[in-house]
Amino acid sequence: MNAHAPIPALDPGCAVDIRQERGQRAVFCGLTGIVWLHRKIQDAFFLVVGSRTCAHLIQSAAGVMIFAEPRFATAIIDERDLAGLADMNEELDRVTRRLIERRPDIRLLFLVGSCPSEVIKLDLSRAAQRLSQSFHPDVRVLSYSGSGIETTFTQGEDACLAALVPEMPREATDAAASLLVVGALADVVEDQFSRLFAELGIETVRFLPARRAGDMPAVGPNTRILLAQPFLADTARALEARGATRLPAPFPLGAEGTTAWLKAAADAFGIAPDHFDAVTAPGRARASRALDPYRAMLRDKRVFFFPDSQLEIPLARFLSREMGAALIEVGTPYLHRGHLAPELALLPPGTQVVEGQSLDAQMDRARAARPDLTVCGLGLANPFEAEGLATKWSIELLFTPIQGYDQAGDLAELFARPLNRRTRLEV
């Protein structure tokens, strides 16, 4: 699942220094994606098939949300299952049936694989087919893996969306070209982009995932896909297998990223440059105004990114080009060289990009460099703060609307806030 796409021929002019590192990794597993995906797809339920560890992870990550009508749960494998005393497929059917009976509002059920279920080779895709048949037509049952051995954090979303691709209706071969925006976005961001595409004159624009299971968009050879997130390798491949064409673009973070992202779509749909400029001008002006106050705070600040979500490279590009920050090291759990090529090309020459992680060695490098701002997970943030390093916890970047013109200021503020706070506190 983590297999990388074939590495595209390296641009000889590429001045980015890409290195790989292996060792201890301090990252989330893909199960964590459930925390935001279940809010996005409103009639879907996520049933993890795993251990008590998996259940504990989800409740730790979802915090207090678990009680606001939870749409996720764990079927905990126990010793009877492992000893073969209980037929695991029958057990799974029993648990699922009870869940569906109690939650008749569910239209889409994901069986989510974990490390334990993968290691014992429980065939969840067959189970999903079997259950889909028995619940037909009320509930569709799909499966994907969010296990730590196969997926890192946001790759859980990739695996989930890839599982949805075969469910998407087929777009007629003679349909007019349509645009498909891929990646779960905050509803407010999705609405902003819808308006912009409409003003640009792109007629058919759809989003994956849709907000409801029954509304998944159509796909076909005339579909142009624009990735809104950098971690969608498998989803893009599955969409391409259905004939869609990916539009290479940087990701819509910051004013520059948003403009380039929109421009990729505009060019593919033959929108006149003048019109593009006219439509995007107000957004660009607003973003620039919103970013101004933070530029002074972030200029020349030395930033160190620990790997977490694959958003690191676009974020580093935004901080360096639009905010004037200096990049010490940009860690990423995986680097999809094809999807990230437009981003890498925008990074300053000599940027240290590290794919993978050896935790202690990386912490040593950060300590030696003494960054002004360290972007890292919550397991490292307080320990670094106690050592006198300012940190920005990275998970927030997944739970906050940060894409598009009107969120550019908010994005910069997320990085400026810890620095601002340090200047305020006198204790």
Next chain:
Amino acid sequence: MQLTLWTYEGPPHIGAMRIATAMRGLHYVLHAPQGDTYADLLFTMIERRDTRPPVTYTTFQARDLGSDTAEIFKTAVADAYERFRPQAMIVGASCTAELIQDDPGGLAKALALPIPVIPLELPAYQKKENWGASETFYRLVRALAGSTAEVTPREGRRPLCNILGPTALGFRHRDDLVEIEKLLAALGIDVNVIAPSGASPADLGRLGAADFNVVLYPEVARAAAQHLLKTFGQPMVETVPIGVQATIRFVEEVAKLAGVDPAPVLAGAPSRLPWYSRSVDSTYLTGKRVFIFGDATHALAAARVAATELGFKVVGLGTYTREFAREVRAEAALHGIEATITDDYLDVEAAIQGCQAELVLGTQMERHIAKRLGIPCAVISSPIHVQDFPARHSPQMGFEGANVLFDTWVHPLMMGLEEHLLGMFREDVEFHDGVAPSHLGGGERAPQPEPIRIEPTPVAETPSTPAFVWDPSAEKELKKIPFFVRGKARANTERFARERNLAVVTVETLYDAKSHFGR
């Protein structure tokens, strides 16, 4: 397979982490897949620790499976030793590593490190967090405490004891310890070793020098203390000093073992709880129906305090700690009820609904159940969230702990005057049934949705199987009863009607039932 929306305890390796993180100079190498490092957050965020837990994870991935996971483990142990130079190590597997069967103990032993390396067998598909903590502590003590002790003769020195039980991520362990040390100091008793909290492996080697052991949290430390009793003949005090009477008993037992006089420590009014509870303002607390759930230690203590020190009526008592089910059942029997022994939160929700509690004392989870049902609630036990690791001193144990209990448990209740006026005037626009106590901000009470029942659970009295109808005027009269006892009144009335085969519940029936059952 068990369908789980929420788990009261983590897997057993989390318990082992709580021991390792509590101690100094001990390192834990955990064979686990990439992703299981989420557990670090429990310590760095919920407990707000300022260092990483002393845990190295192998974080193997799919591409490592089948080939060299054992090699990865050995490298991790060797590297962790080089980097951290601990006095001792524990090694073990998480749930996934347990399935691939790499034998962490054997692999670590093959490295022949110059320190004790203690293998942990924590069956993740069978046992849970507290068991993991207890087992880890026991293994450490067994491996490091030795078998002979150098105890100096008792003549001419102060008595010496160990304090066993406080861990990382423990509910109020930090402040409980302060209170217990204060009590012991006042009794003239010296503390030899506190463990696991703050202890090093070398400290565990000195455990045998104490005259006796104080076990603060039996879930964690009973097994280790029993080992010390067997090995060194050290007696233990297992009375958990939560509540005034329990603290007095604790002081007396400790004093007896130490051969000192408890009277000076018990003299005067060491806790304010007794006076606060006797003062007339507390009269309205009499007979308040309370449901109690948590780990066994805290649930048992809370039941005693609630019934005998605050004058509540315990209408529900339970625990998710199956290892202590017997004790909890016995305590429940004293209150004339049956204990709820379960780790399924839907069972707990059903039990709370079934007993018409006016106050819930529970964990973070009961807090949310109580919110859904619109019942006041206070937290008495793990699992807990970040707000229950407060900055201020907030013990549960000792005389100061009793003060904290009084304030914490009474706070969510309606104040007496407010309760009276609500009973008299029901149509006030500001103070009416639907709002929370005014000192809590007075927001609207959450509506009471039907809980999602995964497993149909038999509820003691099912109020909704009437062979009778409610007369509209009786229904209206029922609304005049304050909301916190209305559920009980409805259930009693319906039971009364059922038992007498009445076809219609009238205003008369309501008051007949009232006089029949009393409050």
